[in-house]
Structures are given as C-alpha cells and as structure tokens.
Amino acid sequence: MSEGRLFDRRGFLGGGCALCGLLAAGCQTTTAAGPARLNPGERPAAASDEASLWSAMERAERDIRTSAHIVRTPEVMEYLTGIMTQLAGPFARDVRLYVVRVPEFNATMAPNGMMQIWTGLLLRCSNEAQLAAVIGHELAHYTQRHAIERLRAFRSGTDIAAFLGLGLAVAVGGLGMLATQLATVGGLMAYTRDQEREADAVGIELAAAAGYDPGQGGALWERLLGEVARDERGDRGRGGFFASHPAIEERMEVIRRDTAGRTGETHAERFRSRLGGLQLALVEEELRQRRYARSEWLFDHLHKDGANPGLMLHALGEVNRLRDAAGDGERAAGFYTAAVAATGAPPEAWRGLGLVERRRGRADAASAAFTRYLALKPTAADAAMIRSYLS
Amino acid sequence: MTRLFAVALLVLLTACNQWTLVNPGPTNIRSSLQLSPTIAFNQRAGALPAQPTETWTLDGPLLNRVWILPGIPEGRPLVVAPSTFADPNARPFPAIKPTMNETEMMELIADTISIDNGQVALTTENLRPTTFSGQPGFRFDFQFAGRNELRYRGSFVGAMIDGKLFGVMLTATSLHHYQSLLPEFERLAASARRLTAAS
Ligand SMILES: [Zn+2]
Numbered sequence: 039m040s041e042g043r044l045f046d047r048r049g050f051l052g053g054g055c056a057l058c059g060l061l062a063a064g065c066q067t068t069t070a071a072g073p074a075r076l077n078p079g080e081r082p083a084a085a086s087d088e089a090s091l092w093s094a095m096e097r098a099e100r101d102i103r104t105s106a107h108i109v110r111t112p113e114v115m116e117y118l119t120g121i122m123t124q125l126a127g128p129f130a131r132d133v134r135l136y137v138v139r140v141p142e143f144n145a146t147m148a149p150n151g152m153m154q155i156w157t158g159l160l161l162r163c164s165n166e167a168q169l170a171a172v173i174g175h176e177l178a179h180y181t182q183r184h185a186i187e188r189l190r191a192f193r194s195g196t197d198i199a200a201f202l203g204l205g206l207a208v209a210v211g212g213l214g215m216l217a218t219q220l221a222t223v224g225g226l227m228a229y230t231r232d233q234e235r236e237a238d239a240v241g242i243e244l245a246a247a248a249g250y251d252p253g254q255g256g257a258l259w260e261r262l263l264g265e266v267a268r269d270e271r272g273d274r275g276r277g278g279f280f281a282s283h284p285a286i287e288e289r290m291e292v293i294r295r296d297t298a299g300r301t302g303e304t305h306a307e308r309f310r311s312r313l314g315g316l317q318l319a320l321v322e323e324e325l326r327q328r329r330y331a332r333s334e335w336l337f338d339h340l341h342k343d344g345a346n347p348g349l350m351l352h353a354l355g356e357v358n359r360l361r362d363a364a365g366d367g368e369r370a371a372g373f374y375t376a377a378v379a380a381t382g383a384p385p386e387a388w389r390g391l392g393l394v395e396r397r398r399g400r401a402d403a404a405s406a407a408f409t410r411y412l413a414l415k416p417t418a419a420d421a422a423m424i425r426s427y428l429s
Numbered sequence: 430m431t432r433l434f435a436v437a438l439l440v441l442l443t444a445c446n447q448w449t450l451v452n453p454g455p456t457n458i459r460s461s462l463q464l465s466p467t468i469a470f471n472q473r474a475g476a477l478p479a480q481p482t483e484t485w486t487l488d489g490p491l492l493n494r495v496w497i498l499p500g501i502p503e504g505r506p507l508v509v510a511p512s513t514f515a516d517p518n519a520r521p522f523p524a525i526k527p528t529m530n531e532t533e534m535m536e537l538i539a540d541t542i543s544i545d546n547g548q549v550a551l552t553t554e555n556l557r558p559t560t561f562s563g564q565p566g567f568r569f570d571f572q573f574a575g576r577n578e579l580r581y582r583g584s585f586v587g588a589m590i591d592g593k594l595f596g597v598m599l600t601a602t603s604l605h606h607y608q609s610l611l612p613e614f615e616r617l618a619a620s621a622r623r624l625t626a627a628s
Contacts, residue, residue: 101578105578106574106578106580107549107550107574107576139549139550140548141548142548319550323548323550326539326540326543326544326548326551327540327544327548328522328523328540328544359533360523360533360536362526362528389532393530393532393533396530397528397530419552419553419554419555419556419569420531420532420535420553420556420569422555422556422557422558423531423532423556423557423558423567424532426557426558427530
C-alpha cells in the first residue's frame, strides 16, 4: 500500500479530522509545504487573501443558485447530496452540491465549498461508486485548500488579480462562460499534478471508507479516455475535464496501483433507480452534440456495463438514426427493437423505430411502432406530426 | 453573472454592429425566398458569404431575432459561423439530408440552436404539419435558457422543398417579447414565397 508515499509531499496532520484521520495511519510526517488543511466549519481569516477568494466565490454561488442551468429535481438532488454528505463526514455542512446542465465530463470544487458536477459526468457514471470517486476527489481539493495554495504560488499582483477574476469565471464557467474564455482559464486555473494526485488519493480513501469499491474511479477515467479518443472532432471537448485535470493517463496508473485488489460496493442498481427520469435527459443532451462516433462508443460501453439496457439500446438506435450513414437505418431498427424488448426503454424508442421503418419504406412496421408510441406518450412534443404520418 | 453577461454583450456588439434597414414590403433573401414584413427590421449586414442564413432583429439579436433559411441544400449545416457562446471545436454542425422527415428536421434545427448557444438544453414543443410557400411543411415551438441566463422562446415554420430547407424562425426573450412579435412573425411566415429562377 502506497498511501505513505502518496502523501509524503505534505502530511495530513492536525487535530482530530475524521476525513484525514482515516489516512493518517499511512502518512509520513513531513514538512508542510502548503497551507494547513481546513478544519470542519473553518472559514478563512478576515481580510486574508483566502477570504477575498471565498467572497468572490460566494458572489458567484449566489448567481448559480438562481441559474436556469441547474438540475433541481428534488429526489435526484436529495440522493446526490446524500452521497456527498456521507463522503464529506464532518465537512458535510461546509460543502454544497450543484448539478449543472453541461453535456461534458467535469466536476469542480470552489475554495468556498461550492461543488459542481456537470450532467455529462453523471451520464458517464455506471454506478454510485464511480460518482463517489469523483465527489471524493473534489472534496479533497476543498479540505486540502488547493485553490489558495495555487493562488499563493503566483508571484505578481497581476497574476493574482487574473486568478481571482478567472476563479470567479471558472466558478460560473459551466454555466455562462464564453467558450473562448474557458480555454484560457483552463490553463491558469488547473491544479498542479501533485494536487491532483493528492485529491485522487484522498478521494480513493474517502470512497473506500464509505464502503465503495475504490477501483471504480479508475474504471471511469479509463472509459473516458477510450471515449475521447473516438471524438471525431479530434479535440477534447469544451472546457471538459482535461482542461482542468492534466496528465490523466499518468494519474490513472497510480489509481490503478493503489486500488488493486481492493473491493467494495458499486451500488449500480440504486444509482440507476434513484436517477430515474433524469437519465433520458442525460442521453438526449449527449445526442444533441452530434458527435456520433464518440457517443456511440460511450452508449455501447455503458450498455456493456449493464447500465439501463432499454435506455442504452434506445440511445444506440438514436445515434444510428441521426447519423443516417450507409447501414445505419438497419442498425438503428435493430437497436430500437432490442430496446423495446429490454427493461427501461423510453416511449421514444417506439418513435425511433417508426421513423427508421418509415424511412426504409416499411409502412406497416412504421405505423405499428408509431401507434405504440402515441399510446405510451399521447402528449409527446411531436404527437401531431406523428399522427399525421398514420393517416 | 452580471459581469460575464456584460462581457458577452460587449463581444456581441463589437462583432455584430453592422446593420442595415429592411423596409416593409416584399424583400428577396438570397434570390431564393421572398418575405413581406409589415414593419421595418434591421438586417445583419456583411454576413459571411458562406453563412447560408440571414438574421433580422428589432431590438438586437440578444433580445429578439428572425432567422431566415432561404433554402439550405443537402450536405450543408445551418450554421457556418458559430456564435461566441458555441464551443469553437463544435464543428461541423449537423447537416441537411434529403431523407430527413419533419421530426428529424426539427431535431436538426433544435440541435443546431443548442450547440450554437453553448450546448444548452432546449425543449421542443408541438411539432405539427402546416404549409410554407404553398408546400407541405412543419412548425414547432421551443424554449431554452441561454448561457447568459436569458430565457428564450421561439417558433419555427418551414418546409423541405426540392431537397432544400426553407423556413423562418422567431426567437425572443421572455413570453412577453415573444408574444408581442408573434403576429408579425405569423404574417412573415404566411408571406413566404420560394423564388425560382423563372420568377
Ligand atoms: Zn481535481
């Protein structure tokens, strides 16, 4: 076990923190290079640089609270907040979780305890343990005060001003930022490699302590790398995880090593059932991006992971129907047919089947599928048009 | 958010401050579509020649706009020059296919708007048959929140005619602005006439 080595850059010392206490056994005592980690309930000293960083974040958070891009479904938020609360332990009252509608893989933690998880990340988790790994990682950025450490690493006042300005921008970045600004910010705001390693290590221990399989985080990164490699645009997506989390391959190696042979719960079933109806919205957000090869690879892997067979088969049907290249219509029909035979397919799978059958000139099959769709979803957004196809 | 919004506004104003007047009466768009507004609009001037659409506005494109599709041919996307809200890497935008049905044209338009506005979640409503330039067409309504936190409502009316997508789309902030412009938009859509080489 290499916890000691991972943490020896800076010990997790200090009084009675359960969060770090569980790690302390493996930690060697070394000279603290950065600011001491936060205590539960601790706020920065008045008039400090950290206090001004916090107040900038608090202003941003006020805007985020009223943003149109926040997921507010009470059951979903109660469930996700519960996961965070359990992982955060004594820090639970210092952190707040916001789920932001951006169809990319990312999560952020502001120095004042405002955590953001993008919907694209939720889509990509096949179970609760994978989400717990991410939340644990982000919690560590907070408790270890990585943002202020980073701020103090800047030499000039201009740099610090830029950092504060960009910090605010990053805090709301997923919500309102111009893409061009986001690109600039990614570099400046990125945590250091050591900070990321530390967050990974703390995240693993938090997840394990809560009973999760700690290796699930590594599985999540691994699939993300596979997916991004298939992005036909040849880039890594708008302000996505890679902008703020460098050297992922290297970190993945360490994660894999540190979690080898360890086991725990994944809570895949609970994850699917508690996210409920949000999951179709997550799939639709991804489909809207029209990055067919990448989405197809992702849905295929989520399907192989056992996540929502009906929904993932429907998603694969949708990718093929929308791309409509040679052979896609036939493939789409196959996926839709499999989807409606599996559990968890949305009514939209019948619509998809009807549309591809109609396109293939199979009028009877199309009518049967459309009839089924309208019976299941009579108030659908396109019901009037679909009805006109039937007459 | 206010600060970011100001930045966004500034960028938009700098990039798009060239407007010319469109007077009431029949107006030809790219010599392929004729519209007859009953009030004067501002038309974005000096649009990229590659951009296949036109934009009209009364009070500025952030507040209200009429987007005009004067017959986009097969293989072409609706947006060539993405907005400042769009991911610069989100290209190419989805393109027209002659095999598309009305649902898929709605999806193409909605996804284009979504991507161009920074991957926003967009809700489409009430897709239904209608006529456009005397041809069987389709119509739908939609709403979304911009990354600038403004809430938008809109409607699209159009048709695929000889493999080309024609249409007009209204987008406005808030129900009030949408509803106040809707009658003129309905007149505009009803006035649409596809121009052929002979006419
Ligand atoms: Zn991190």
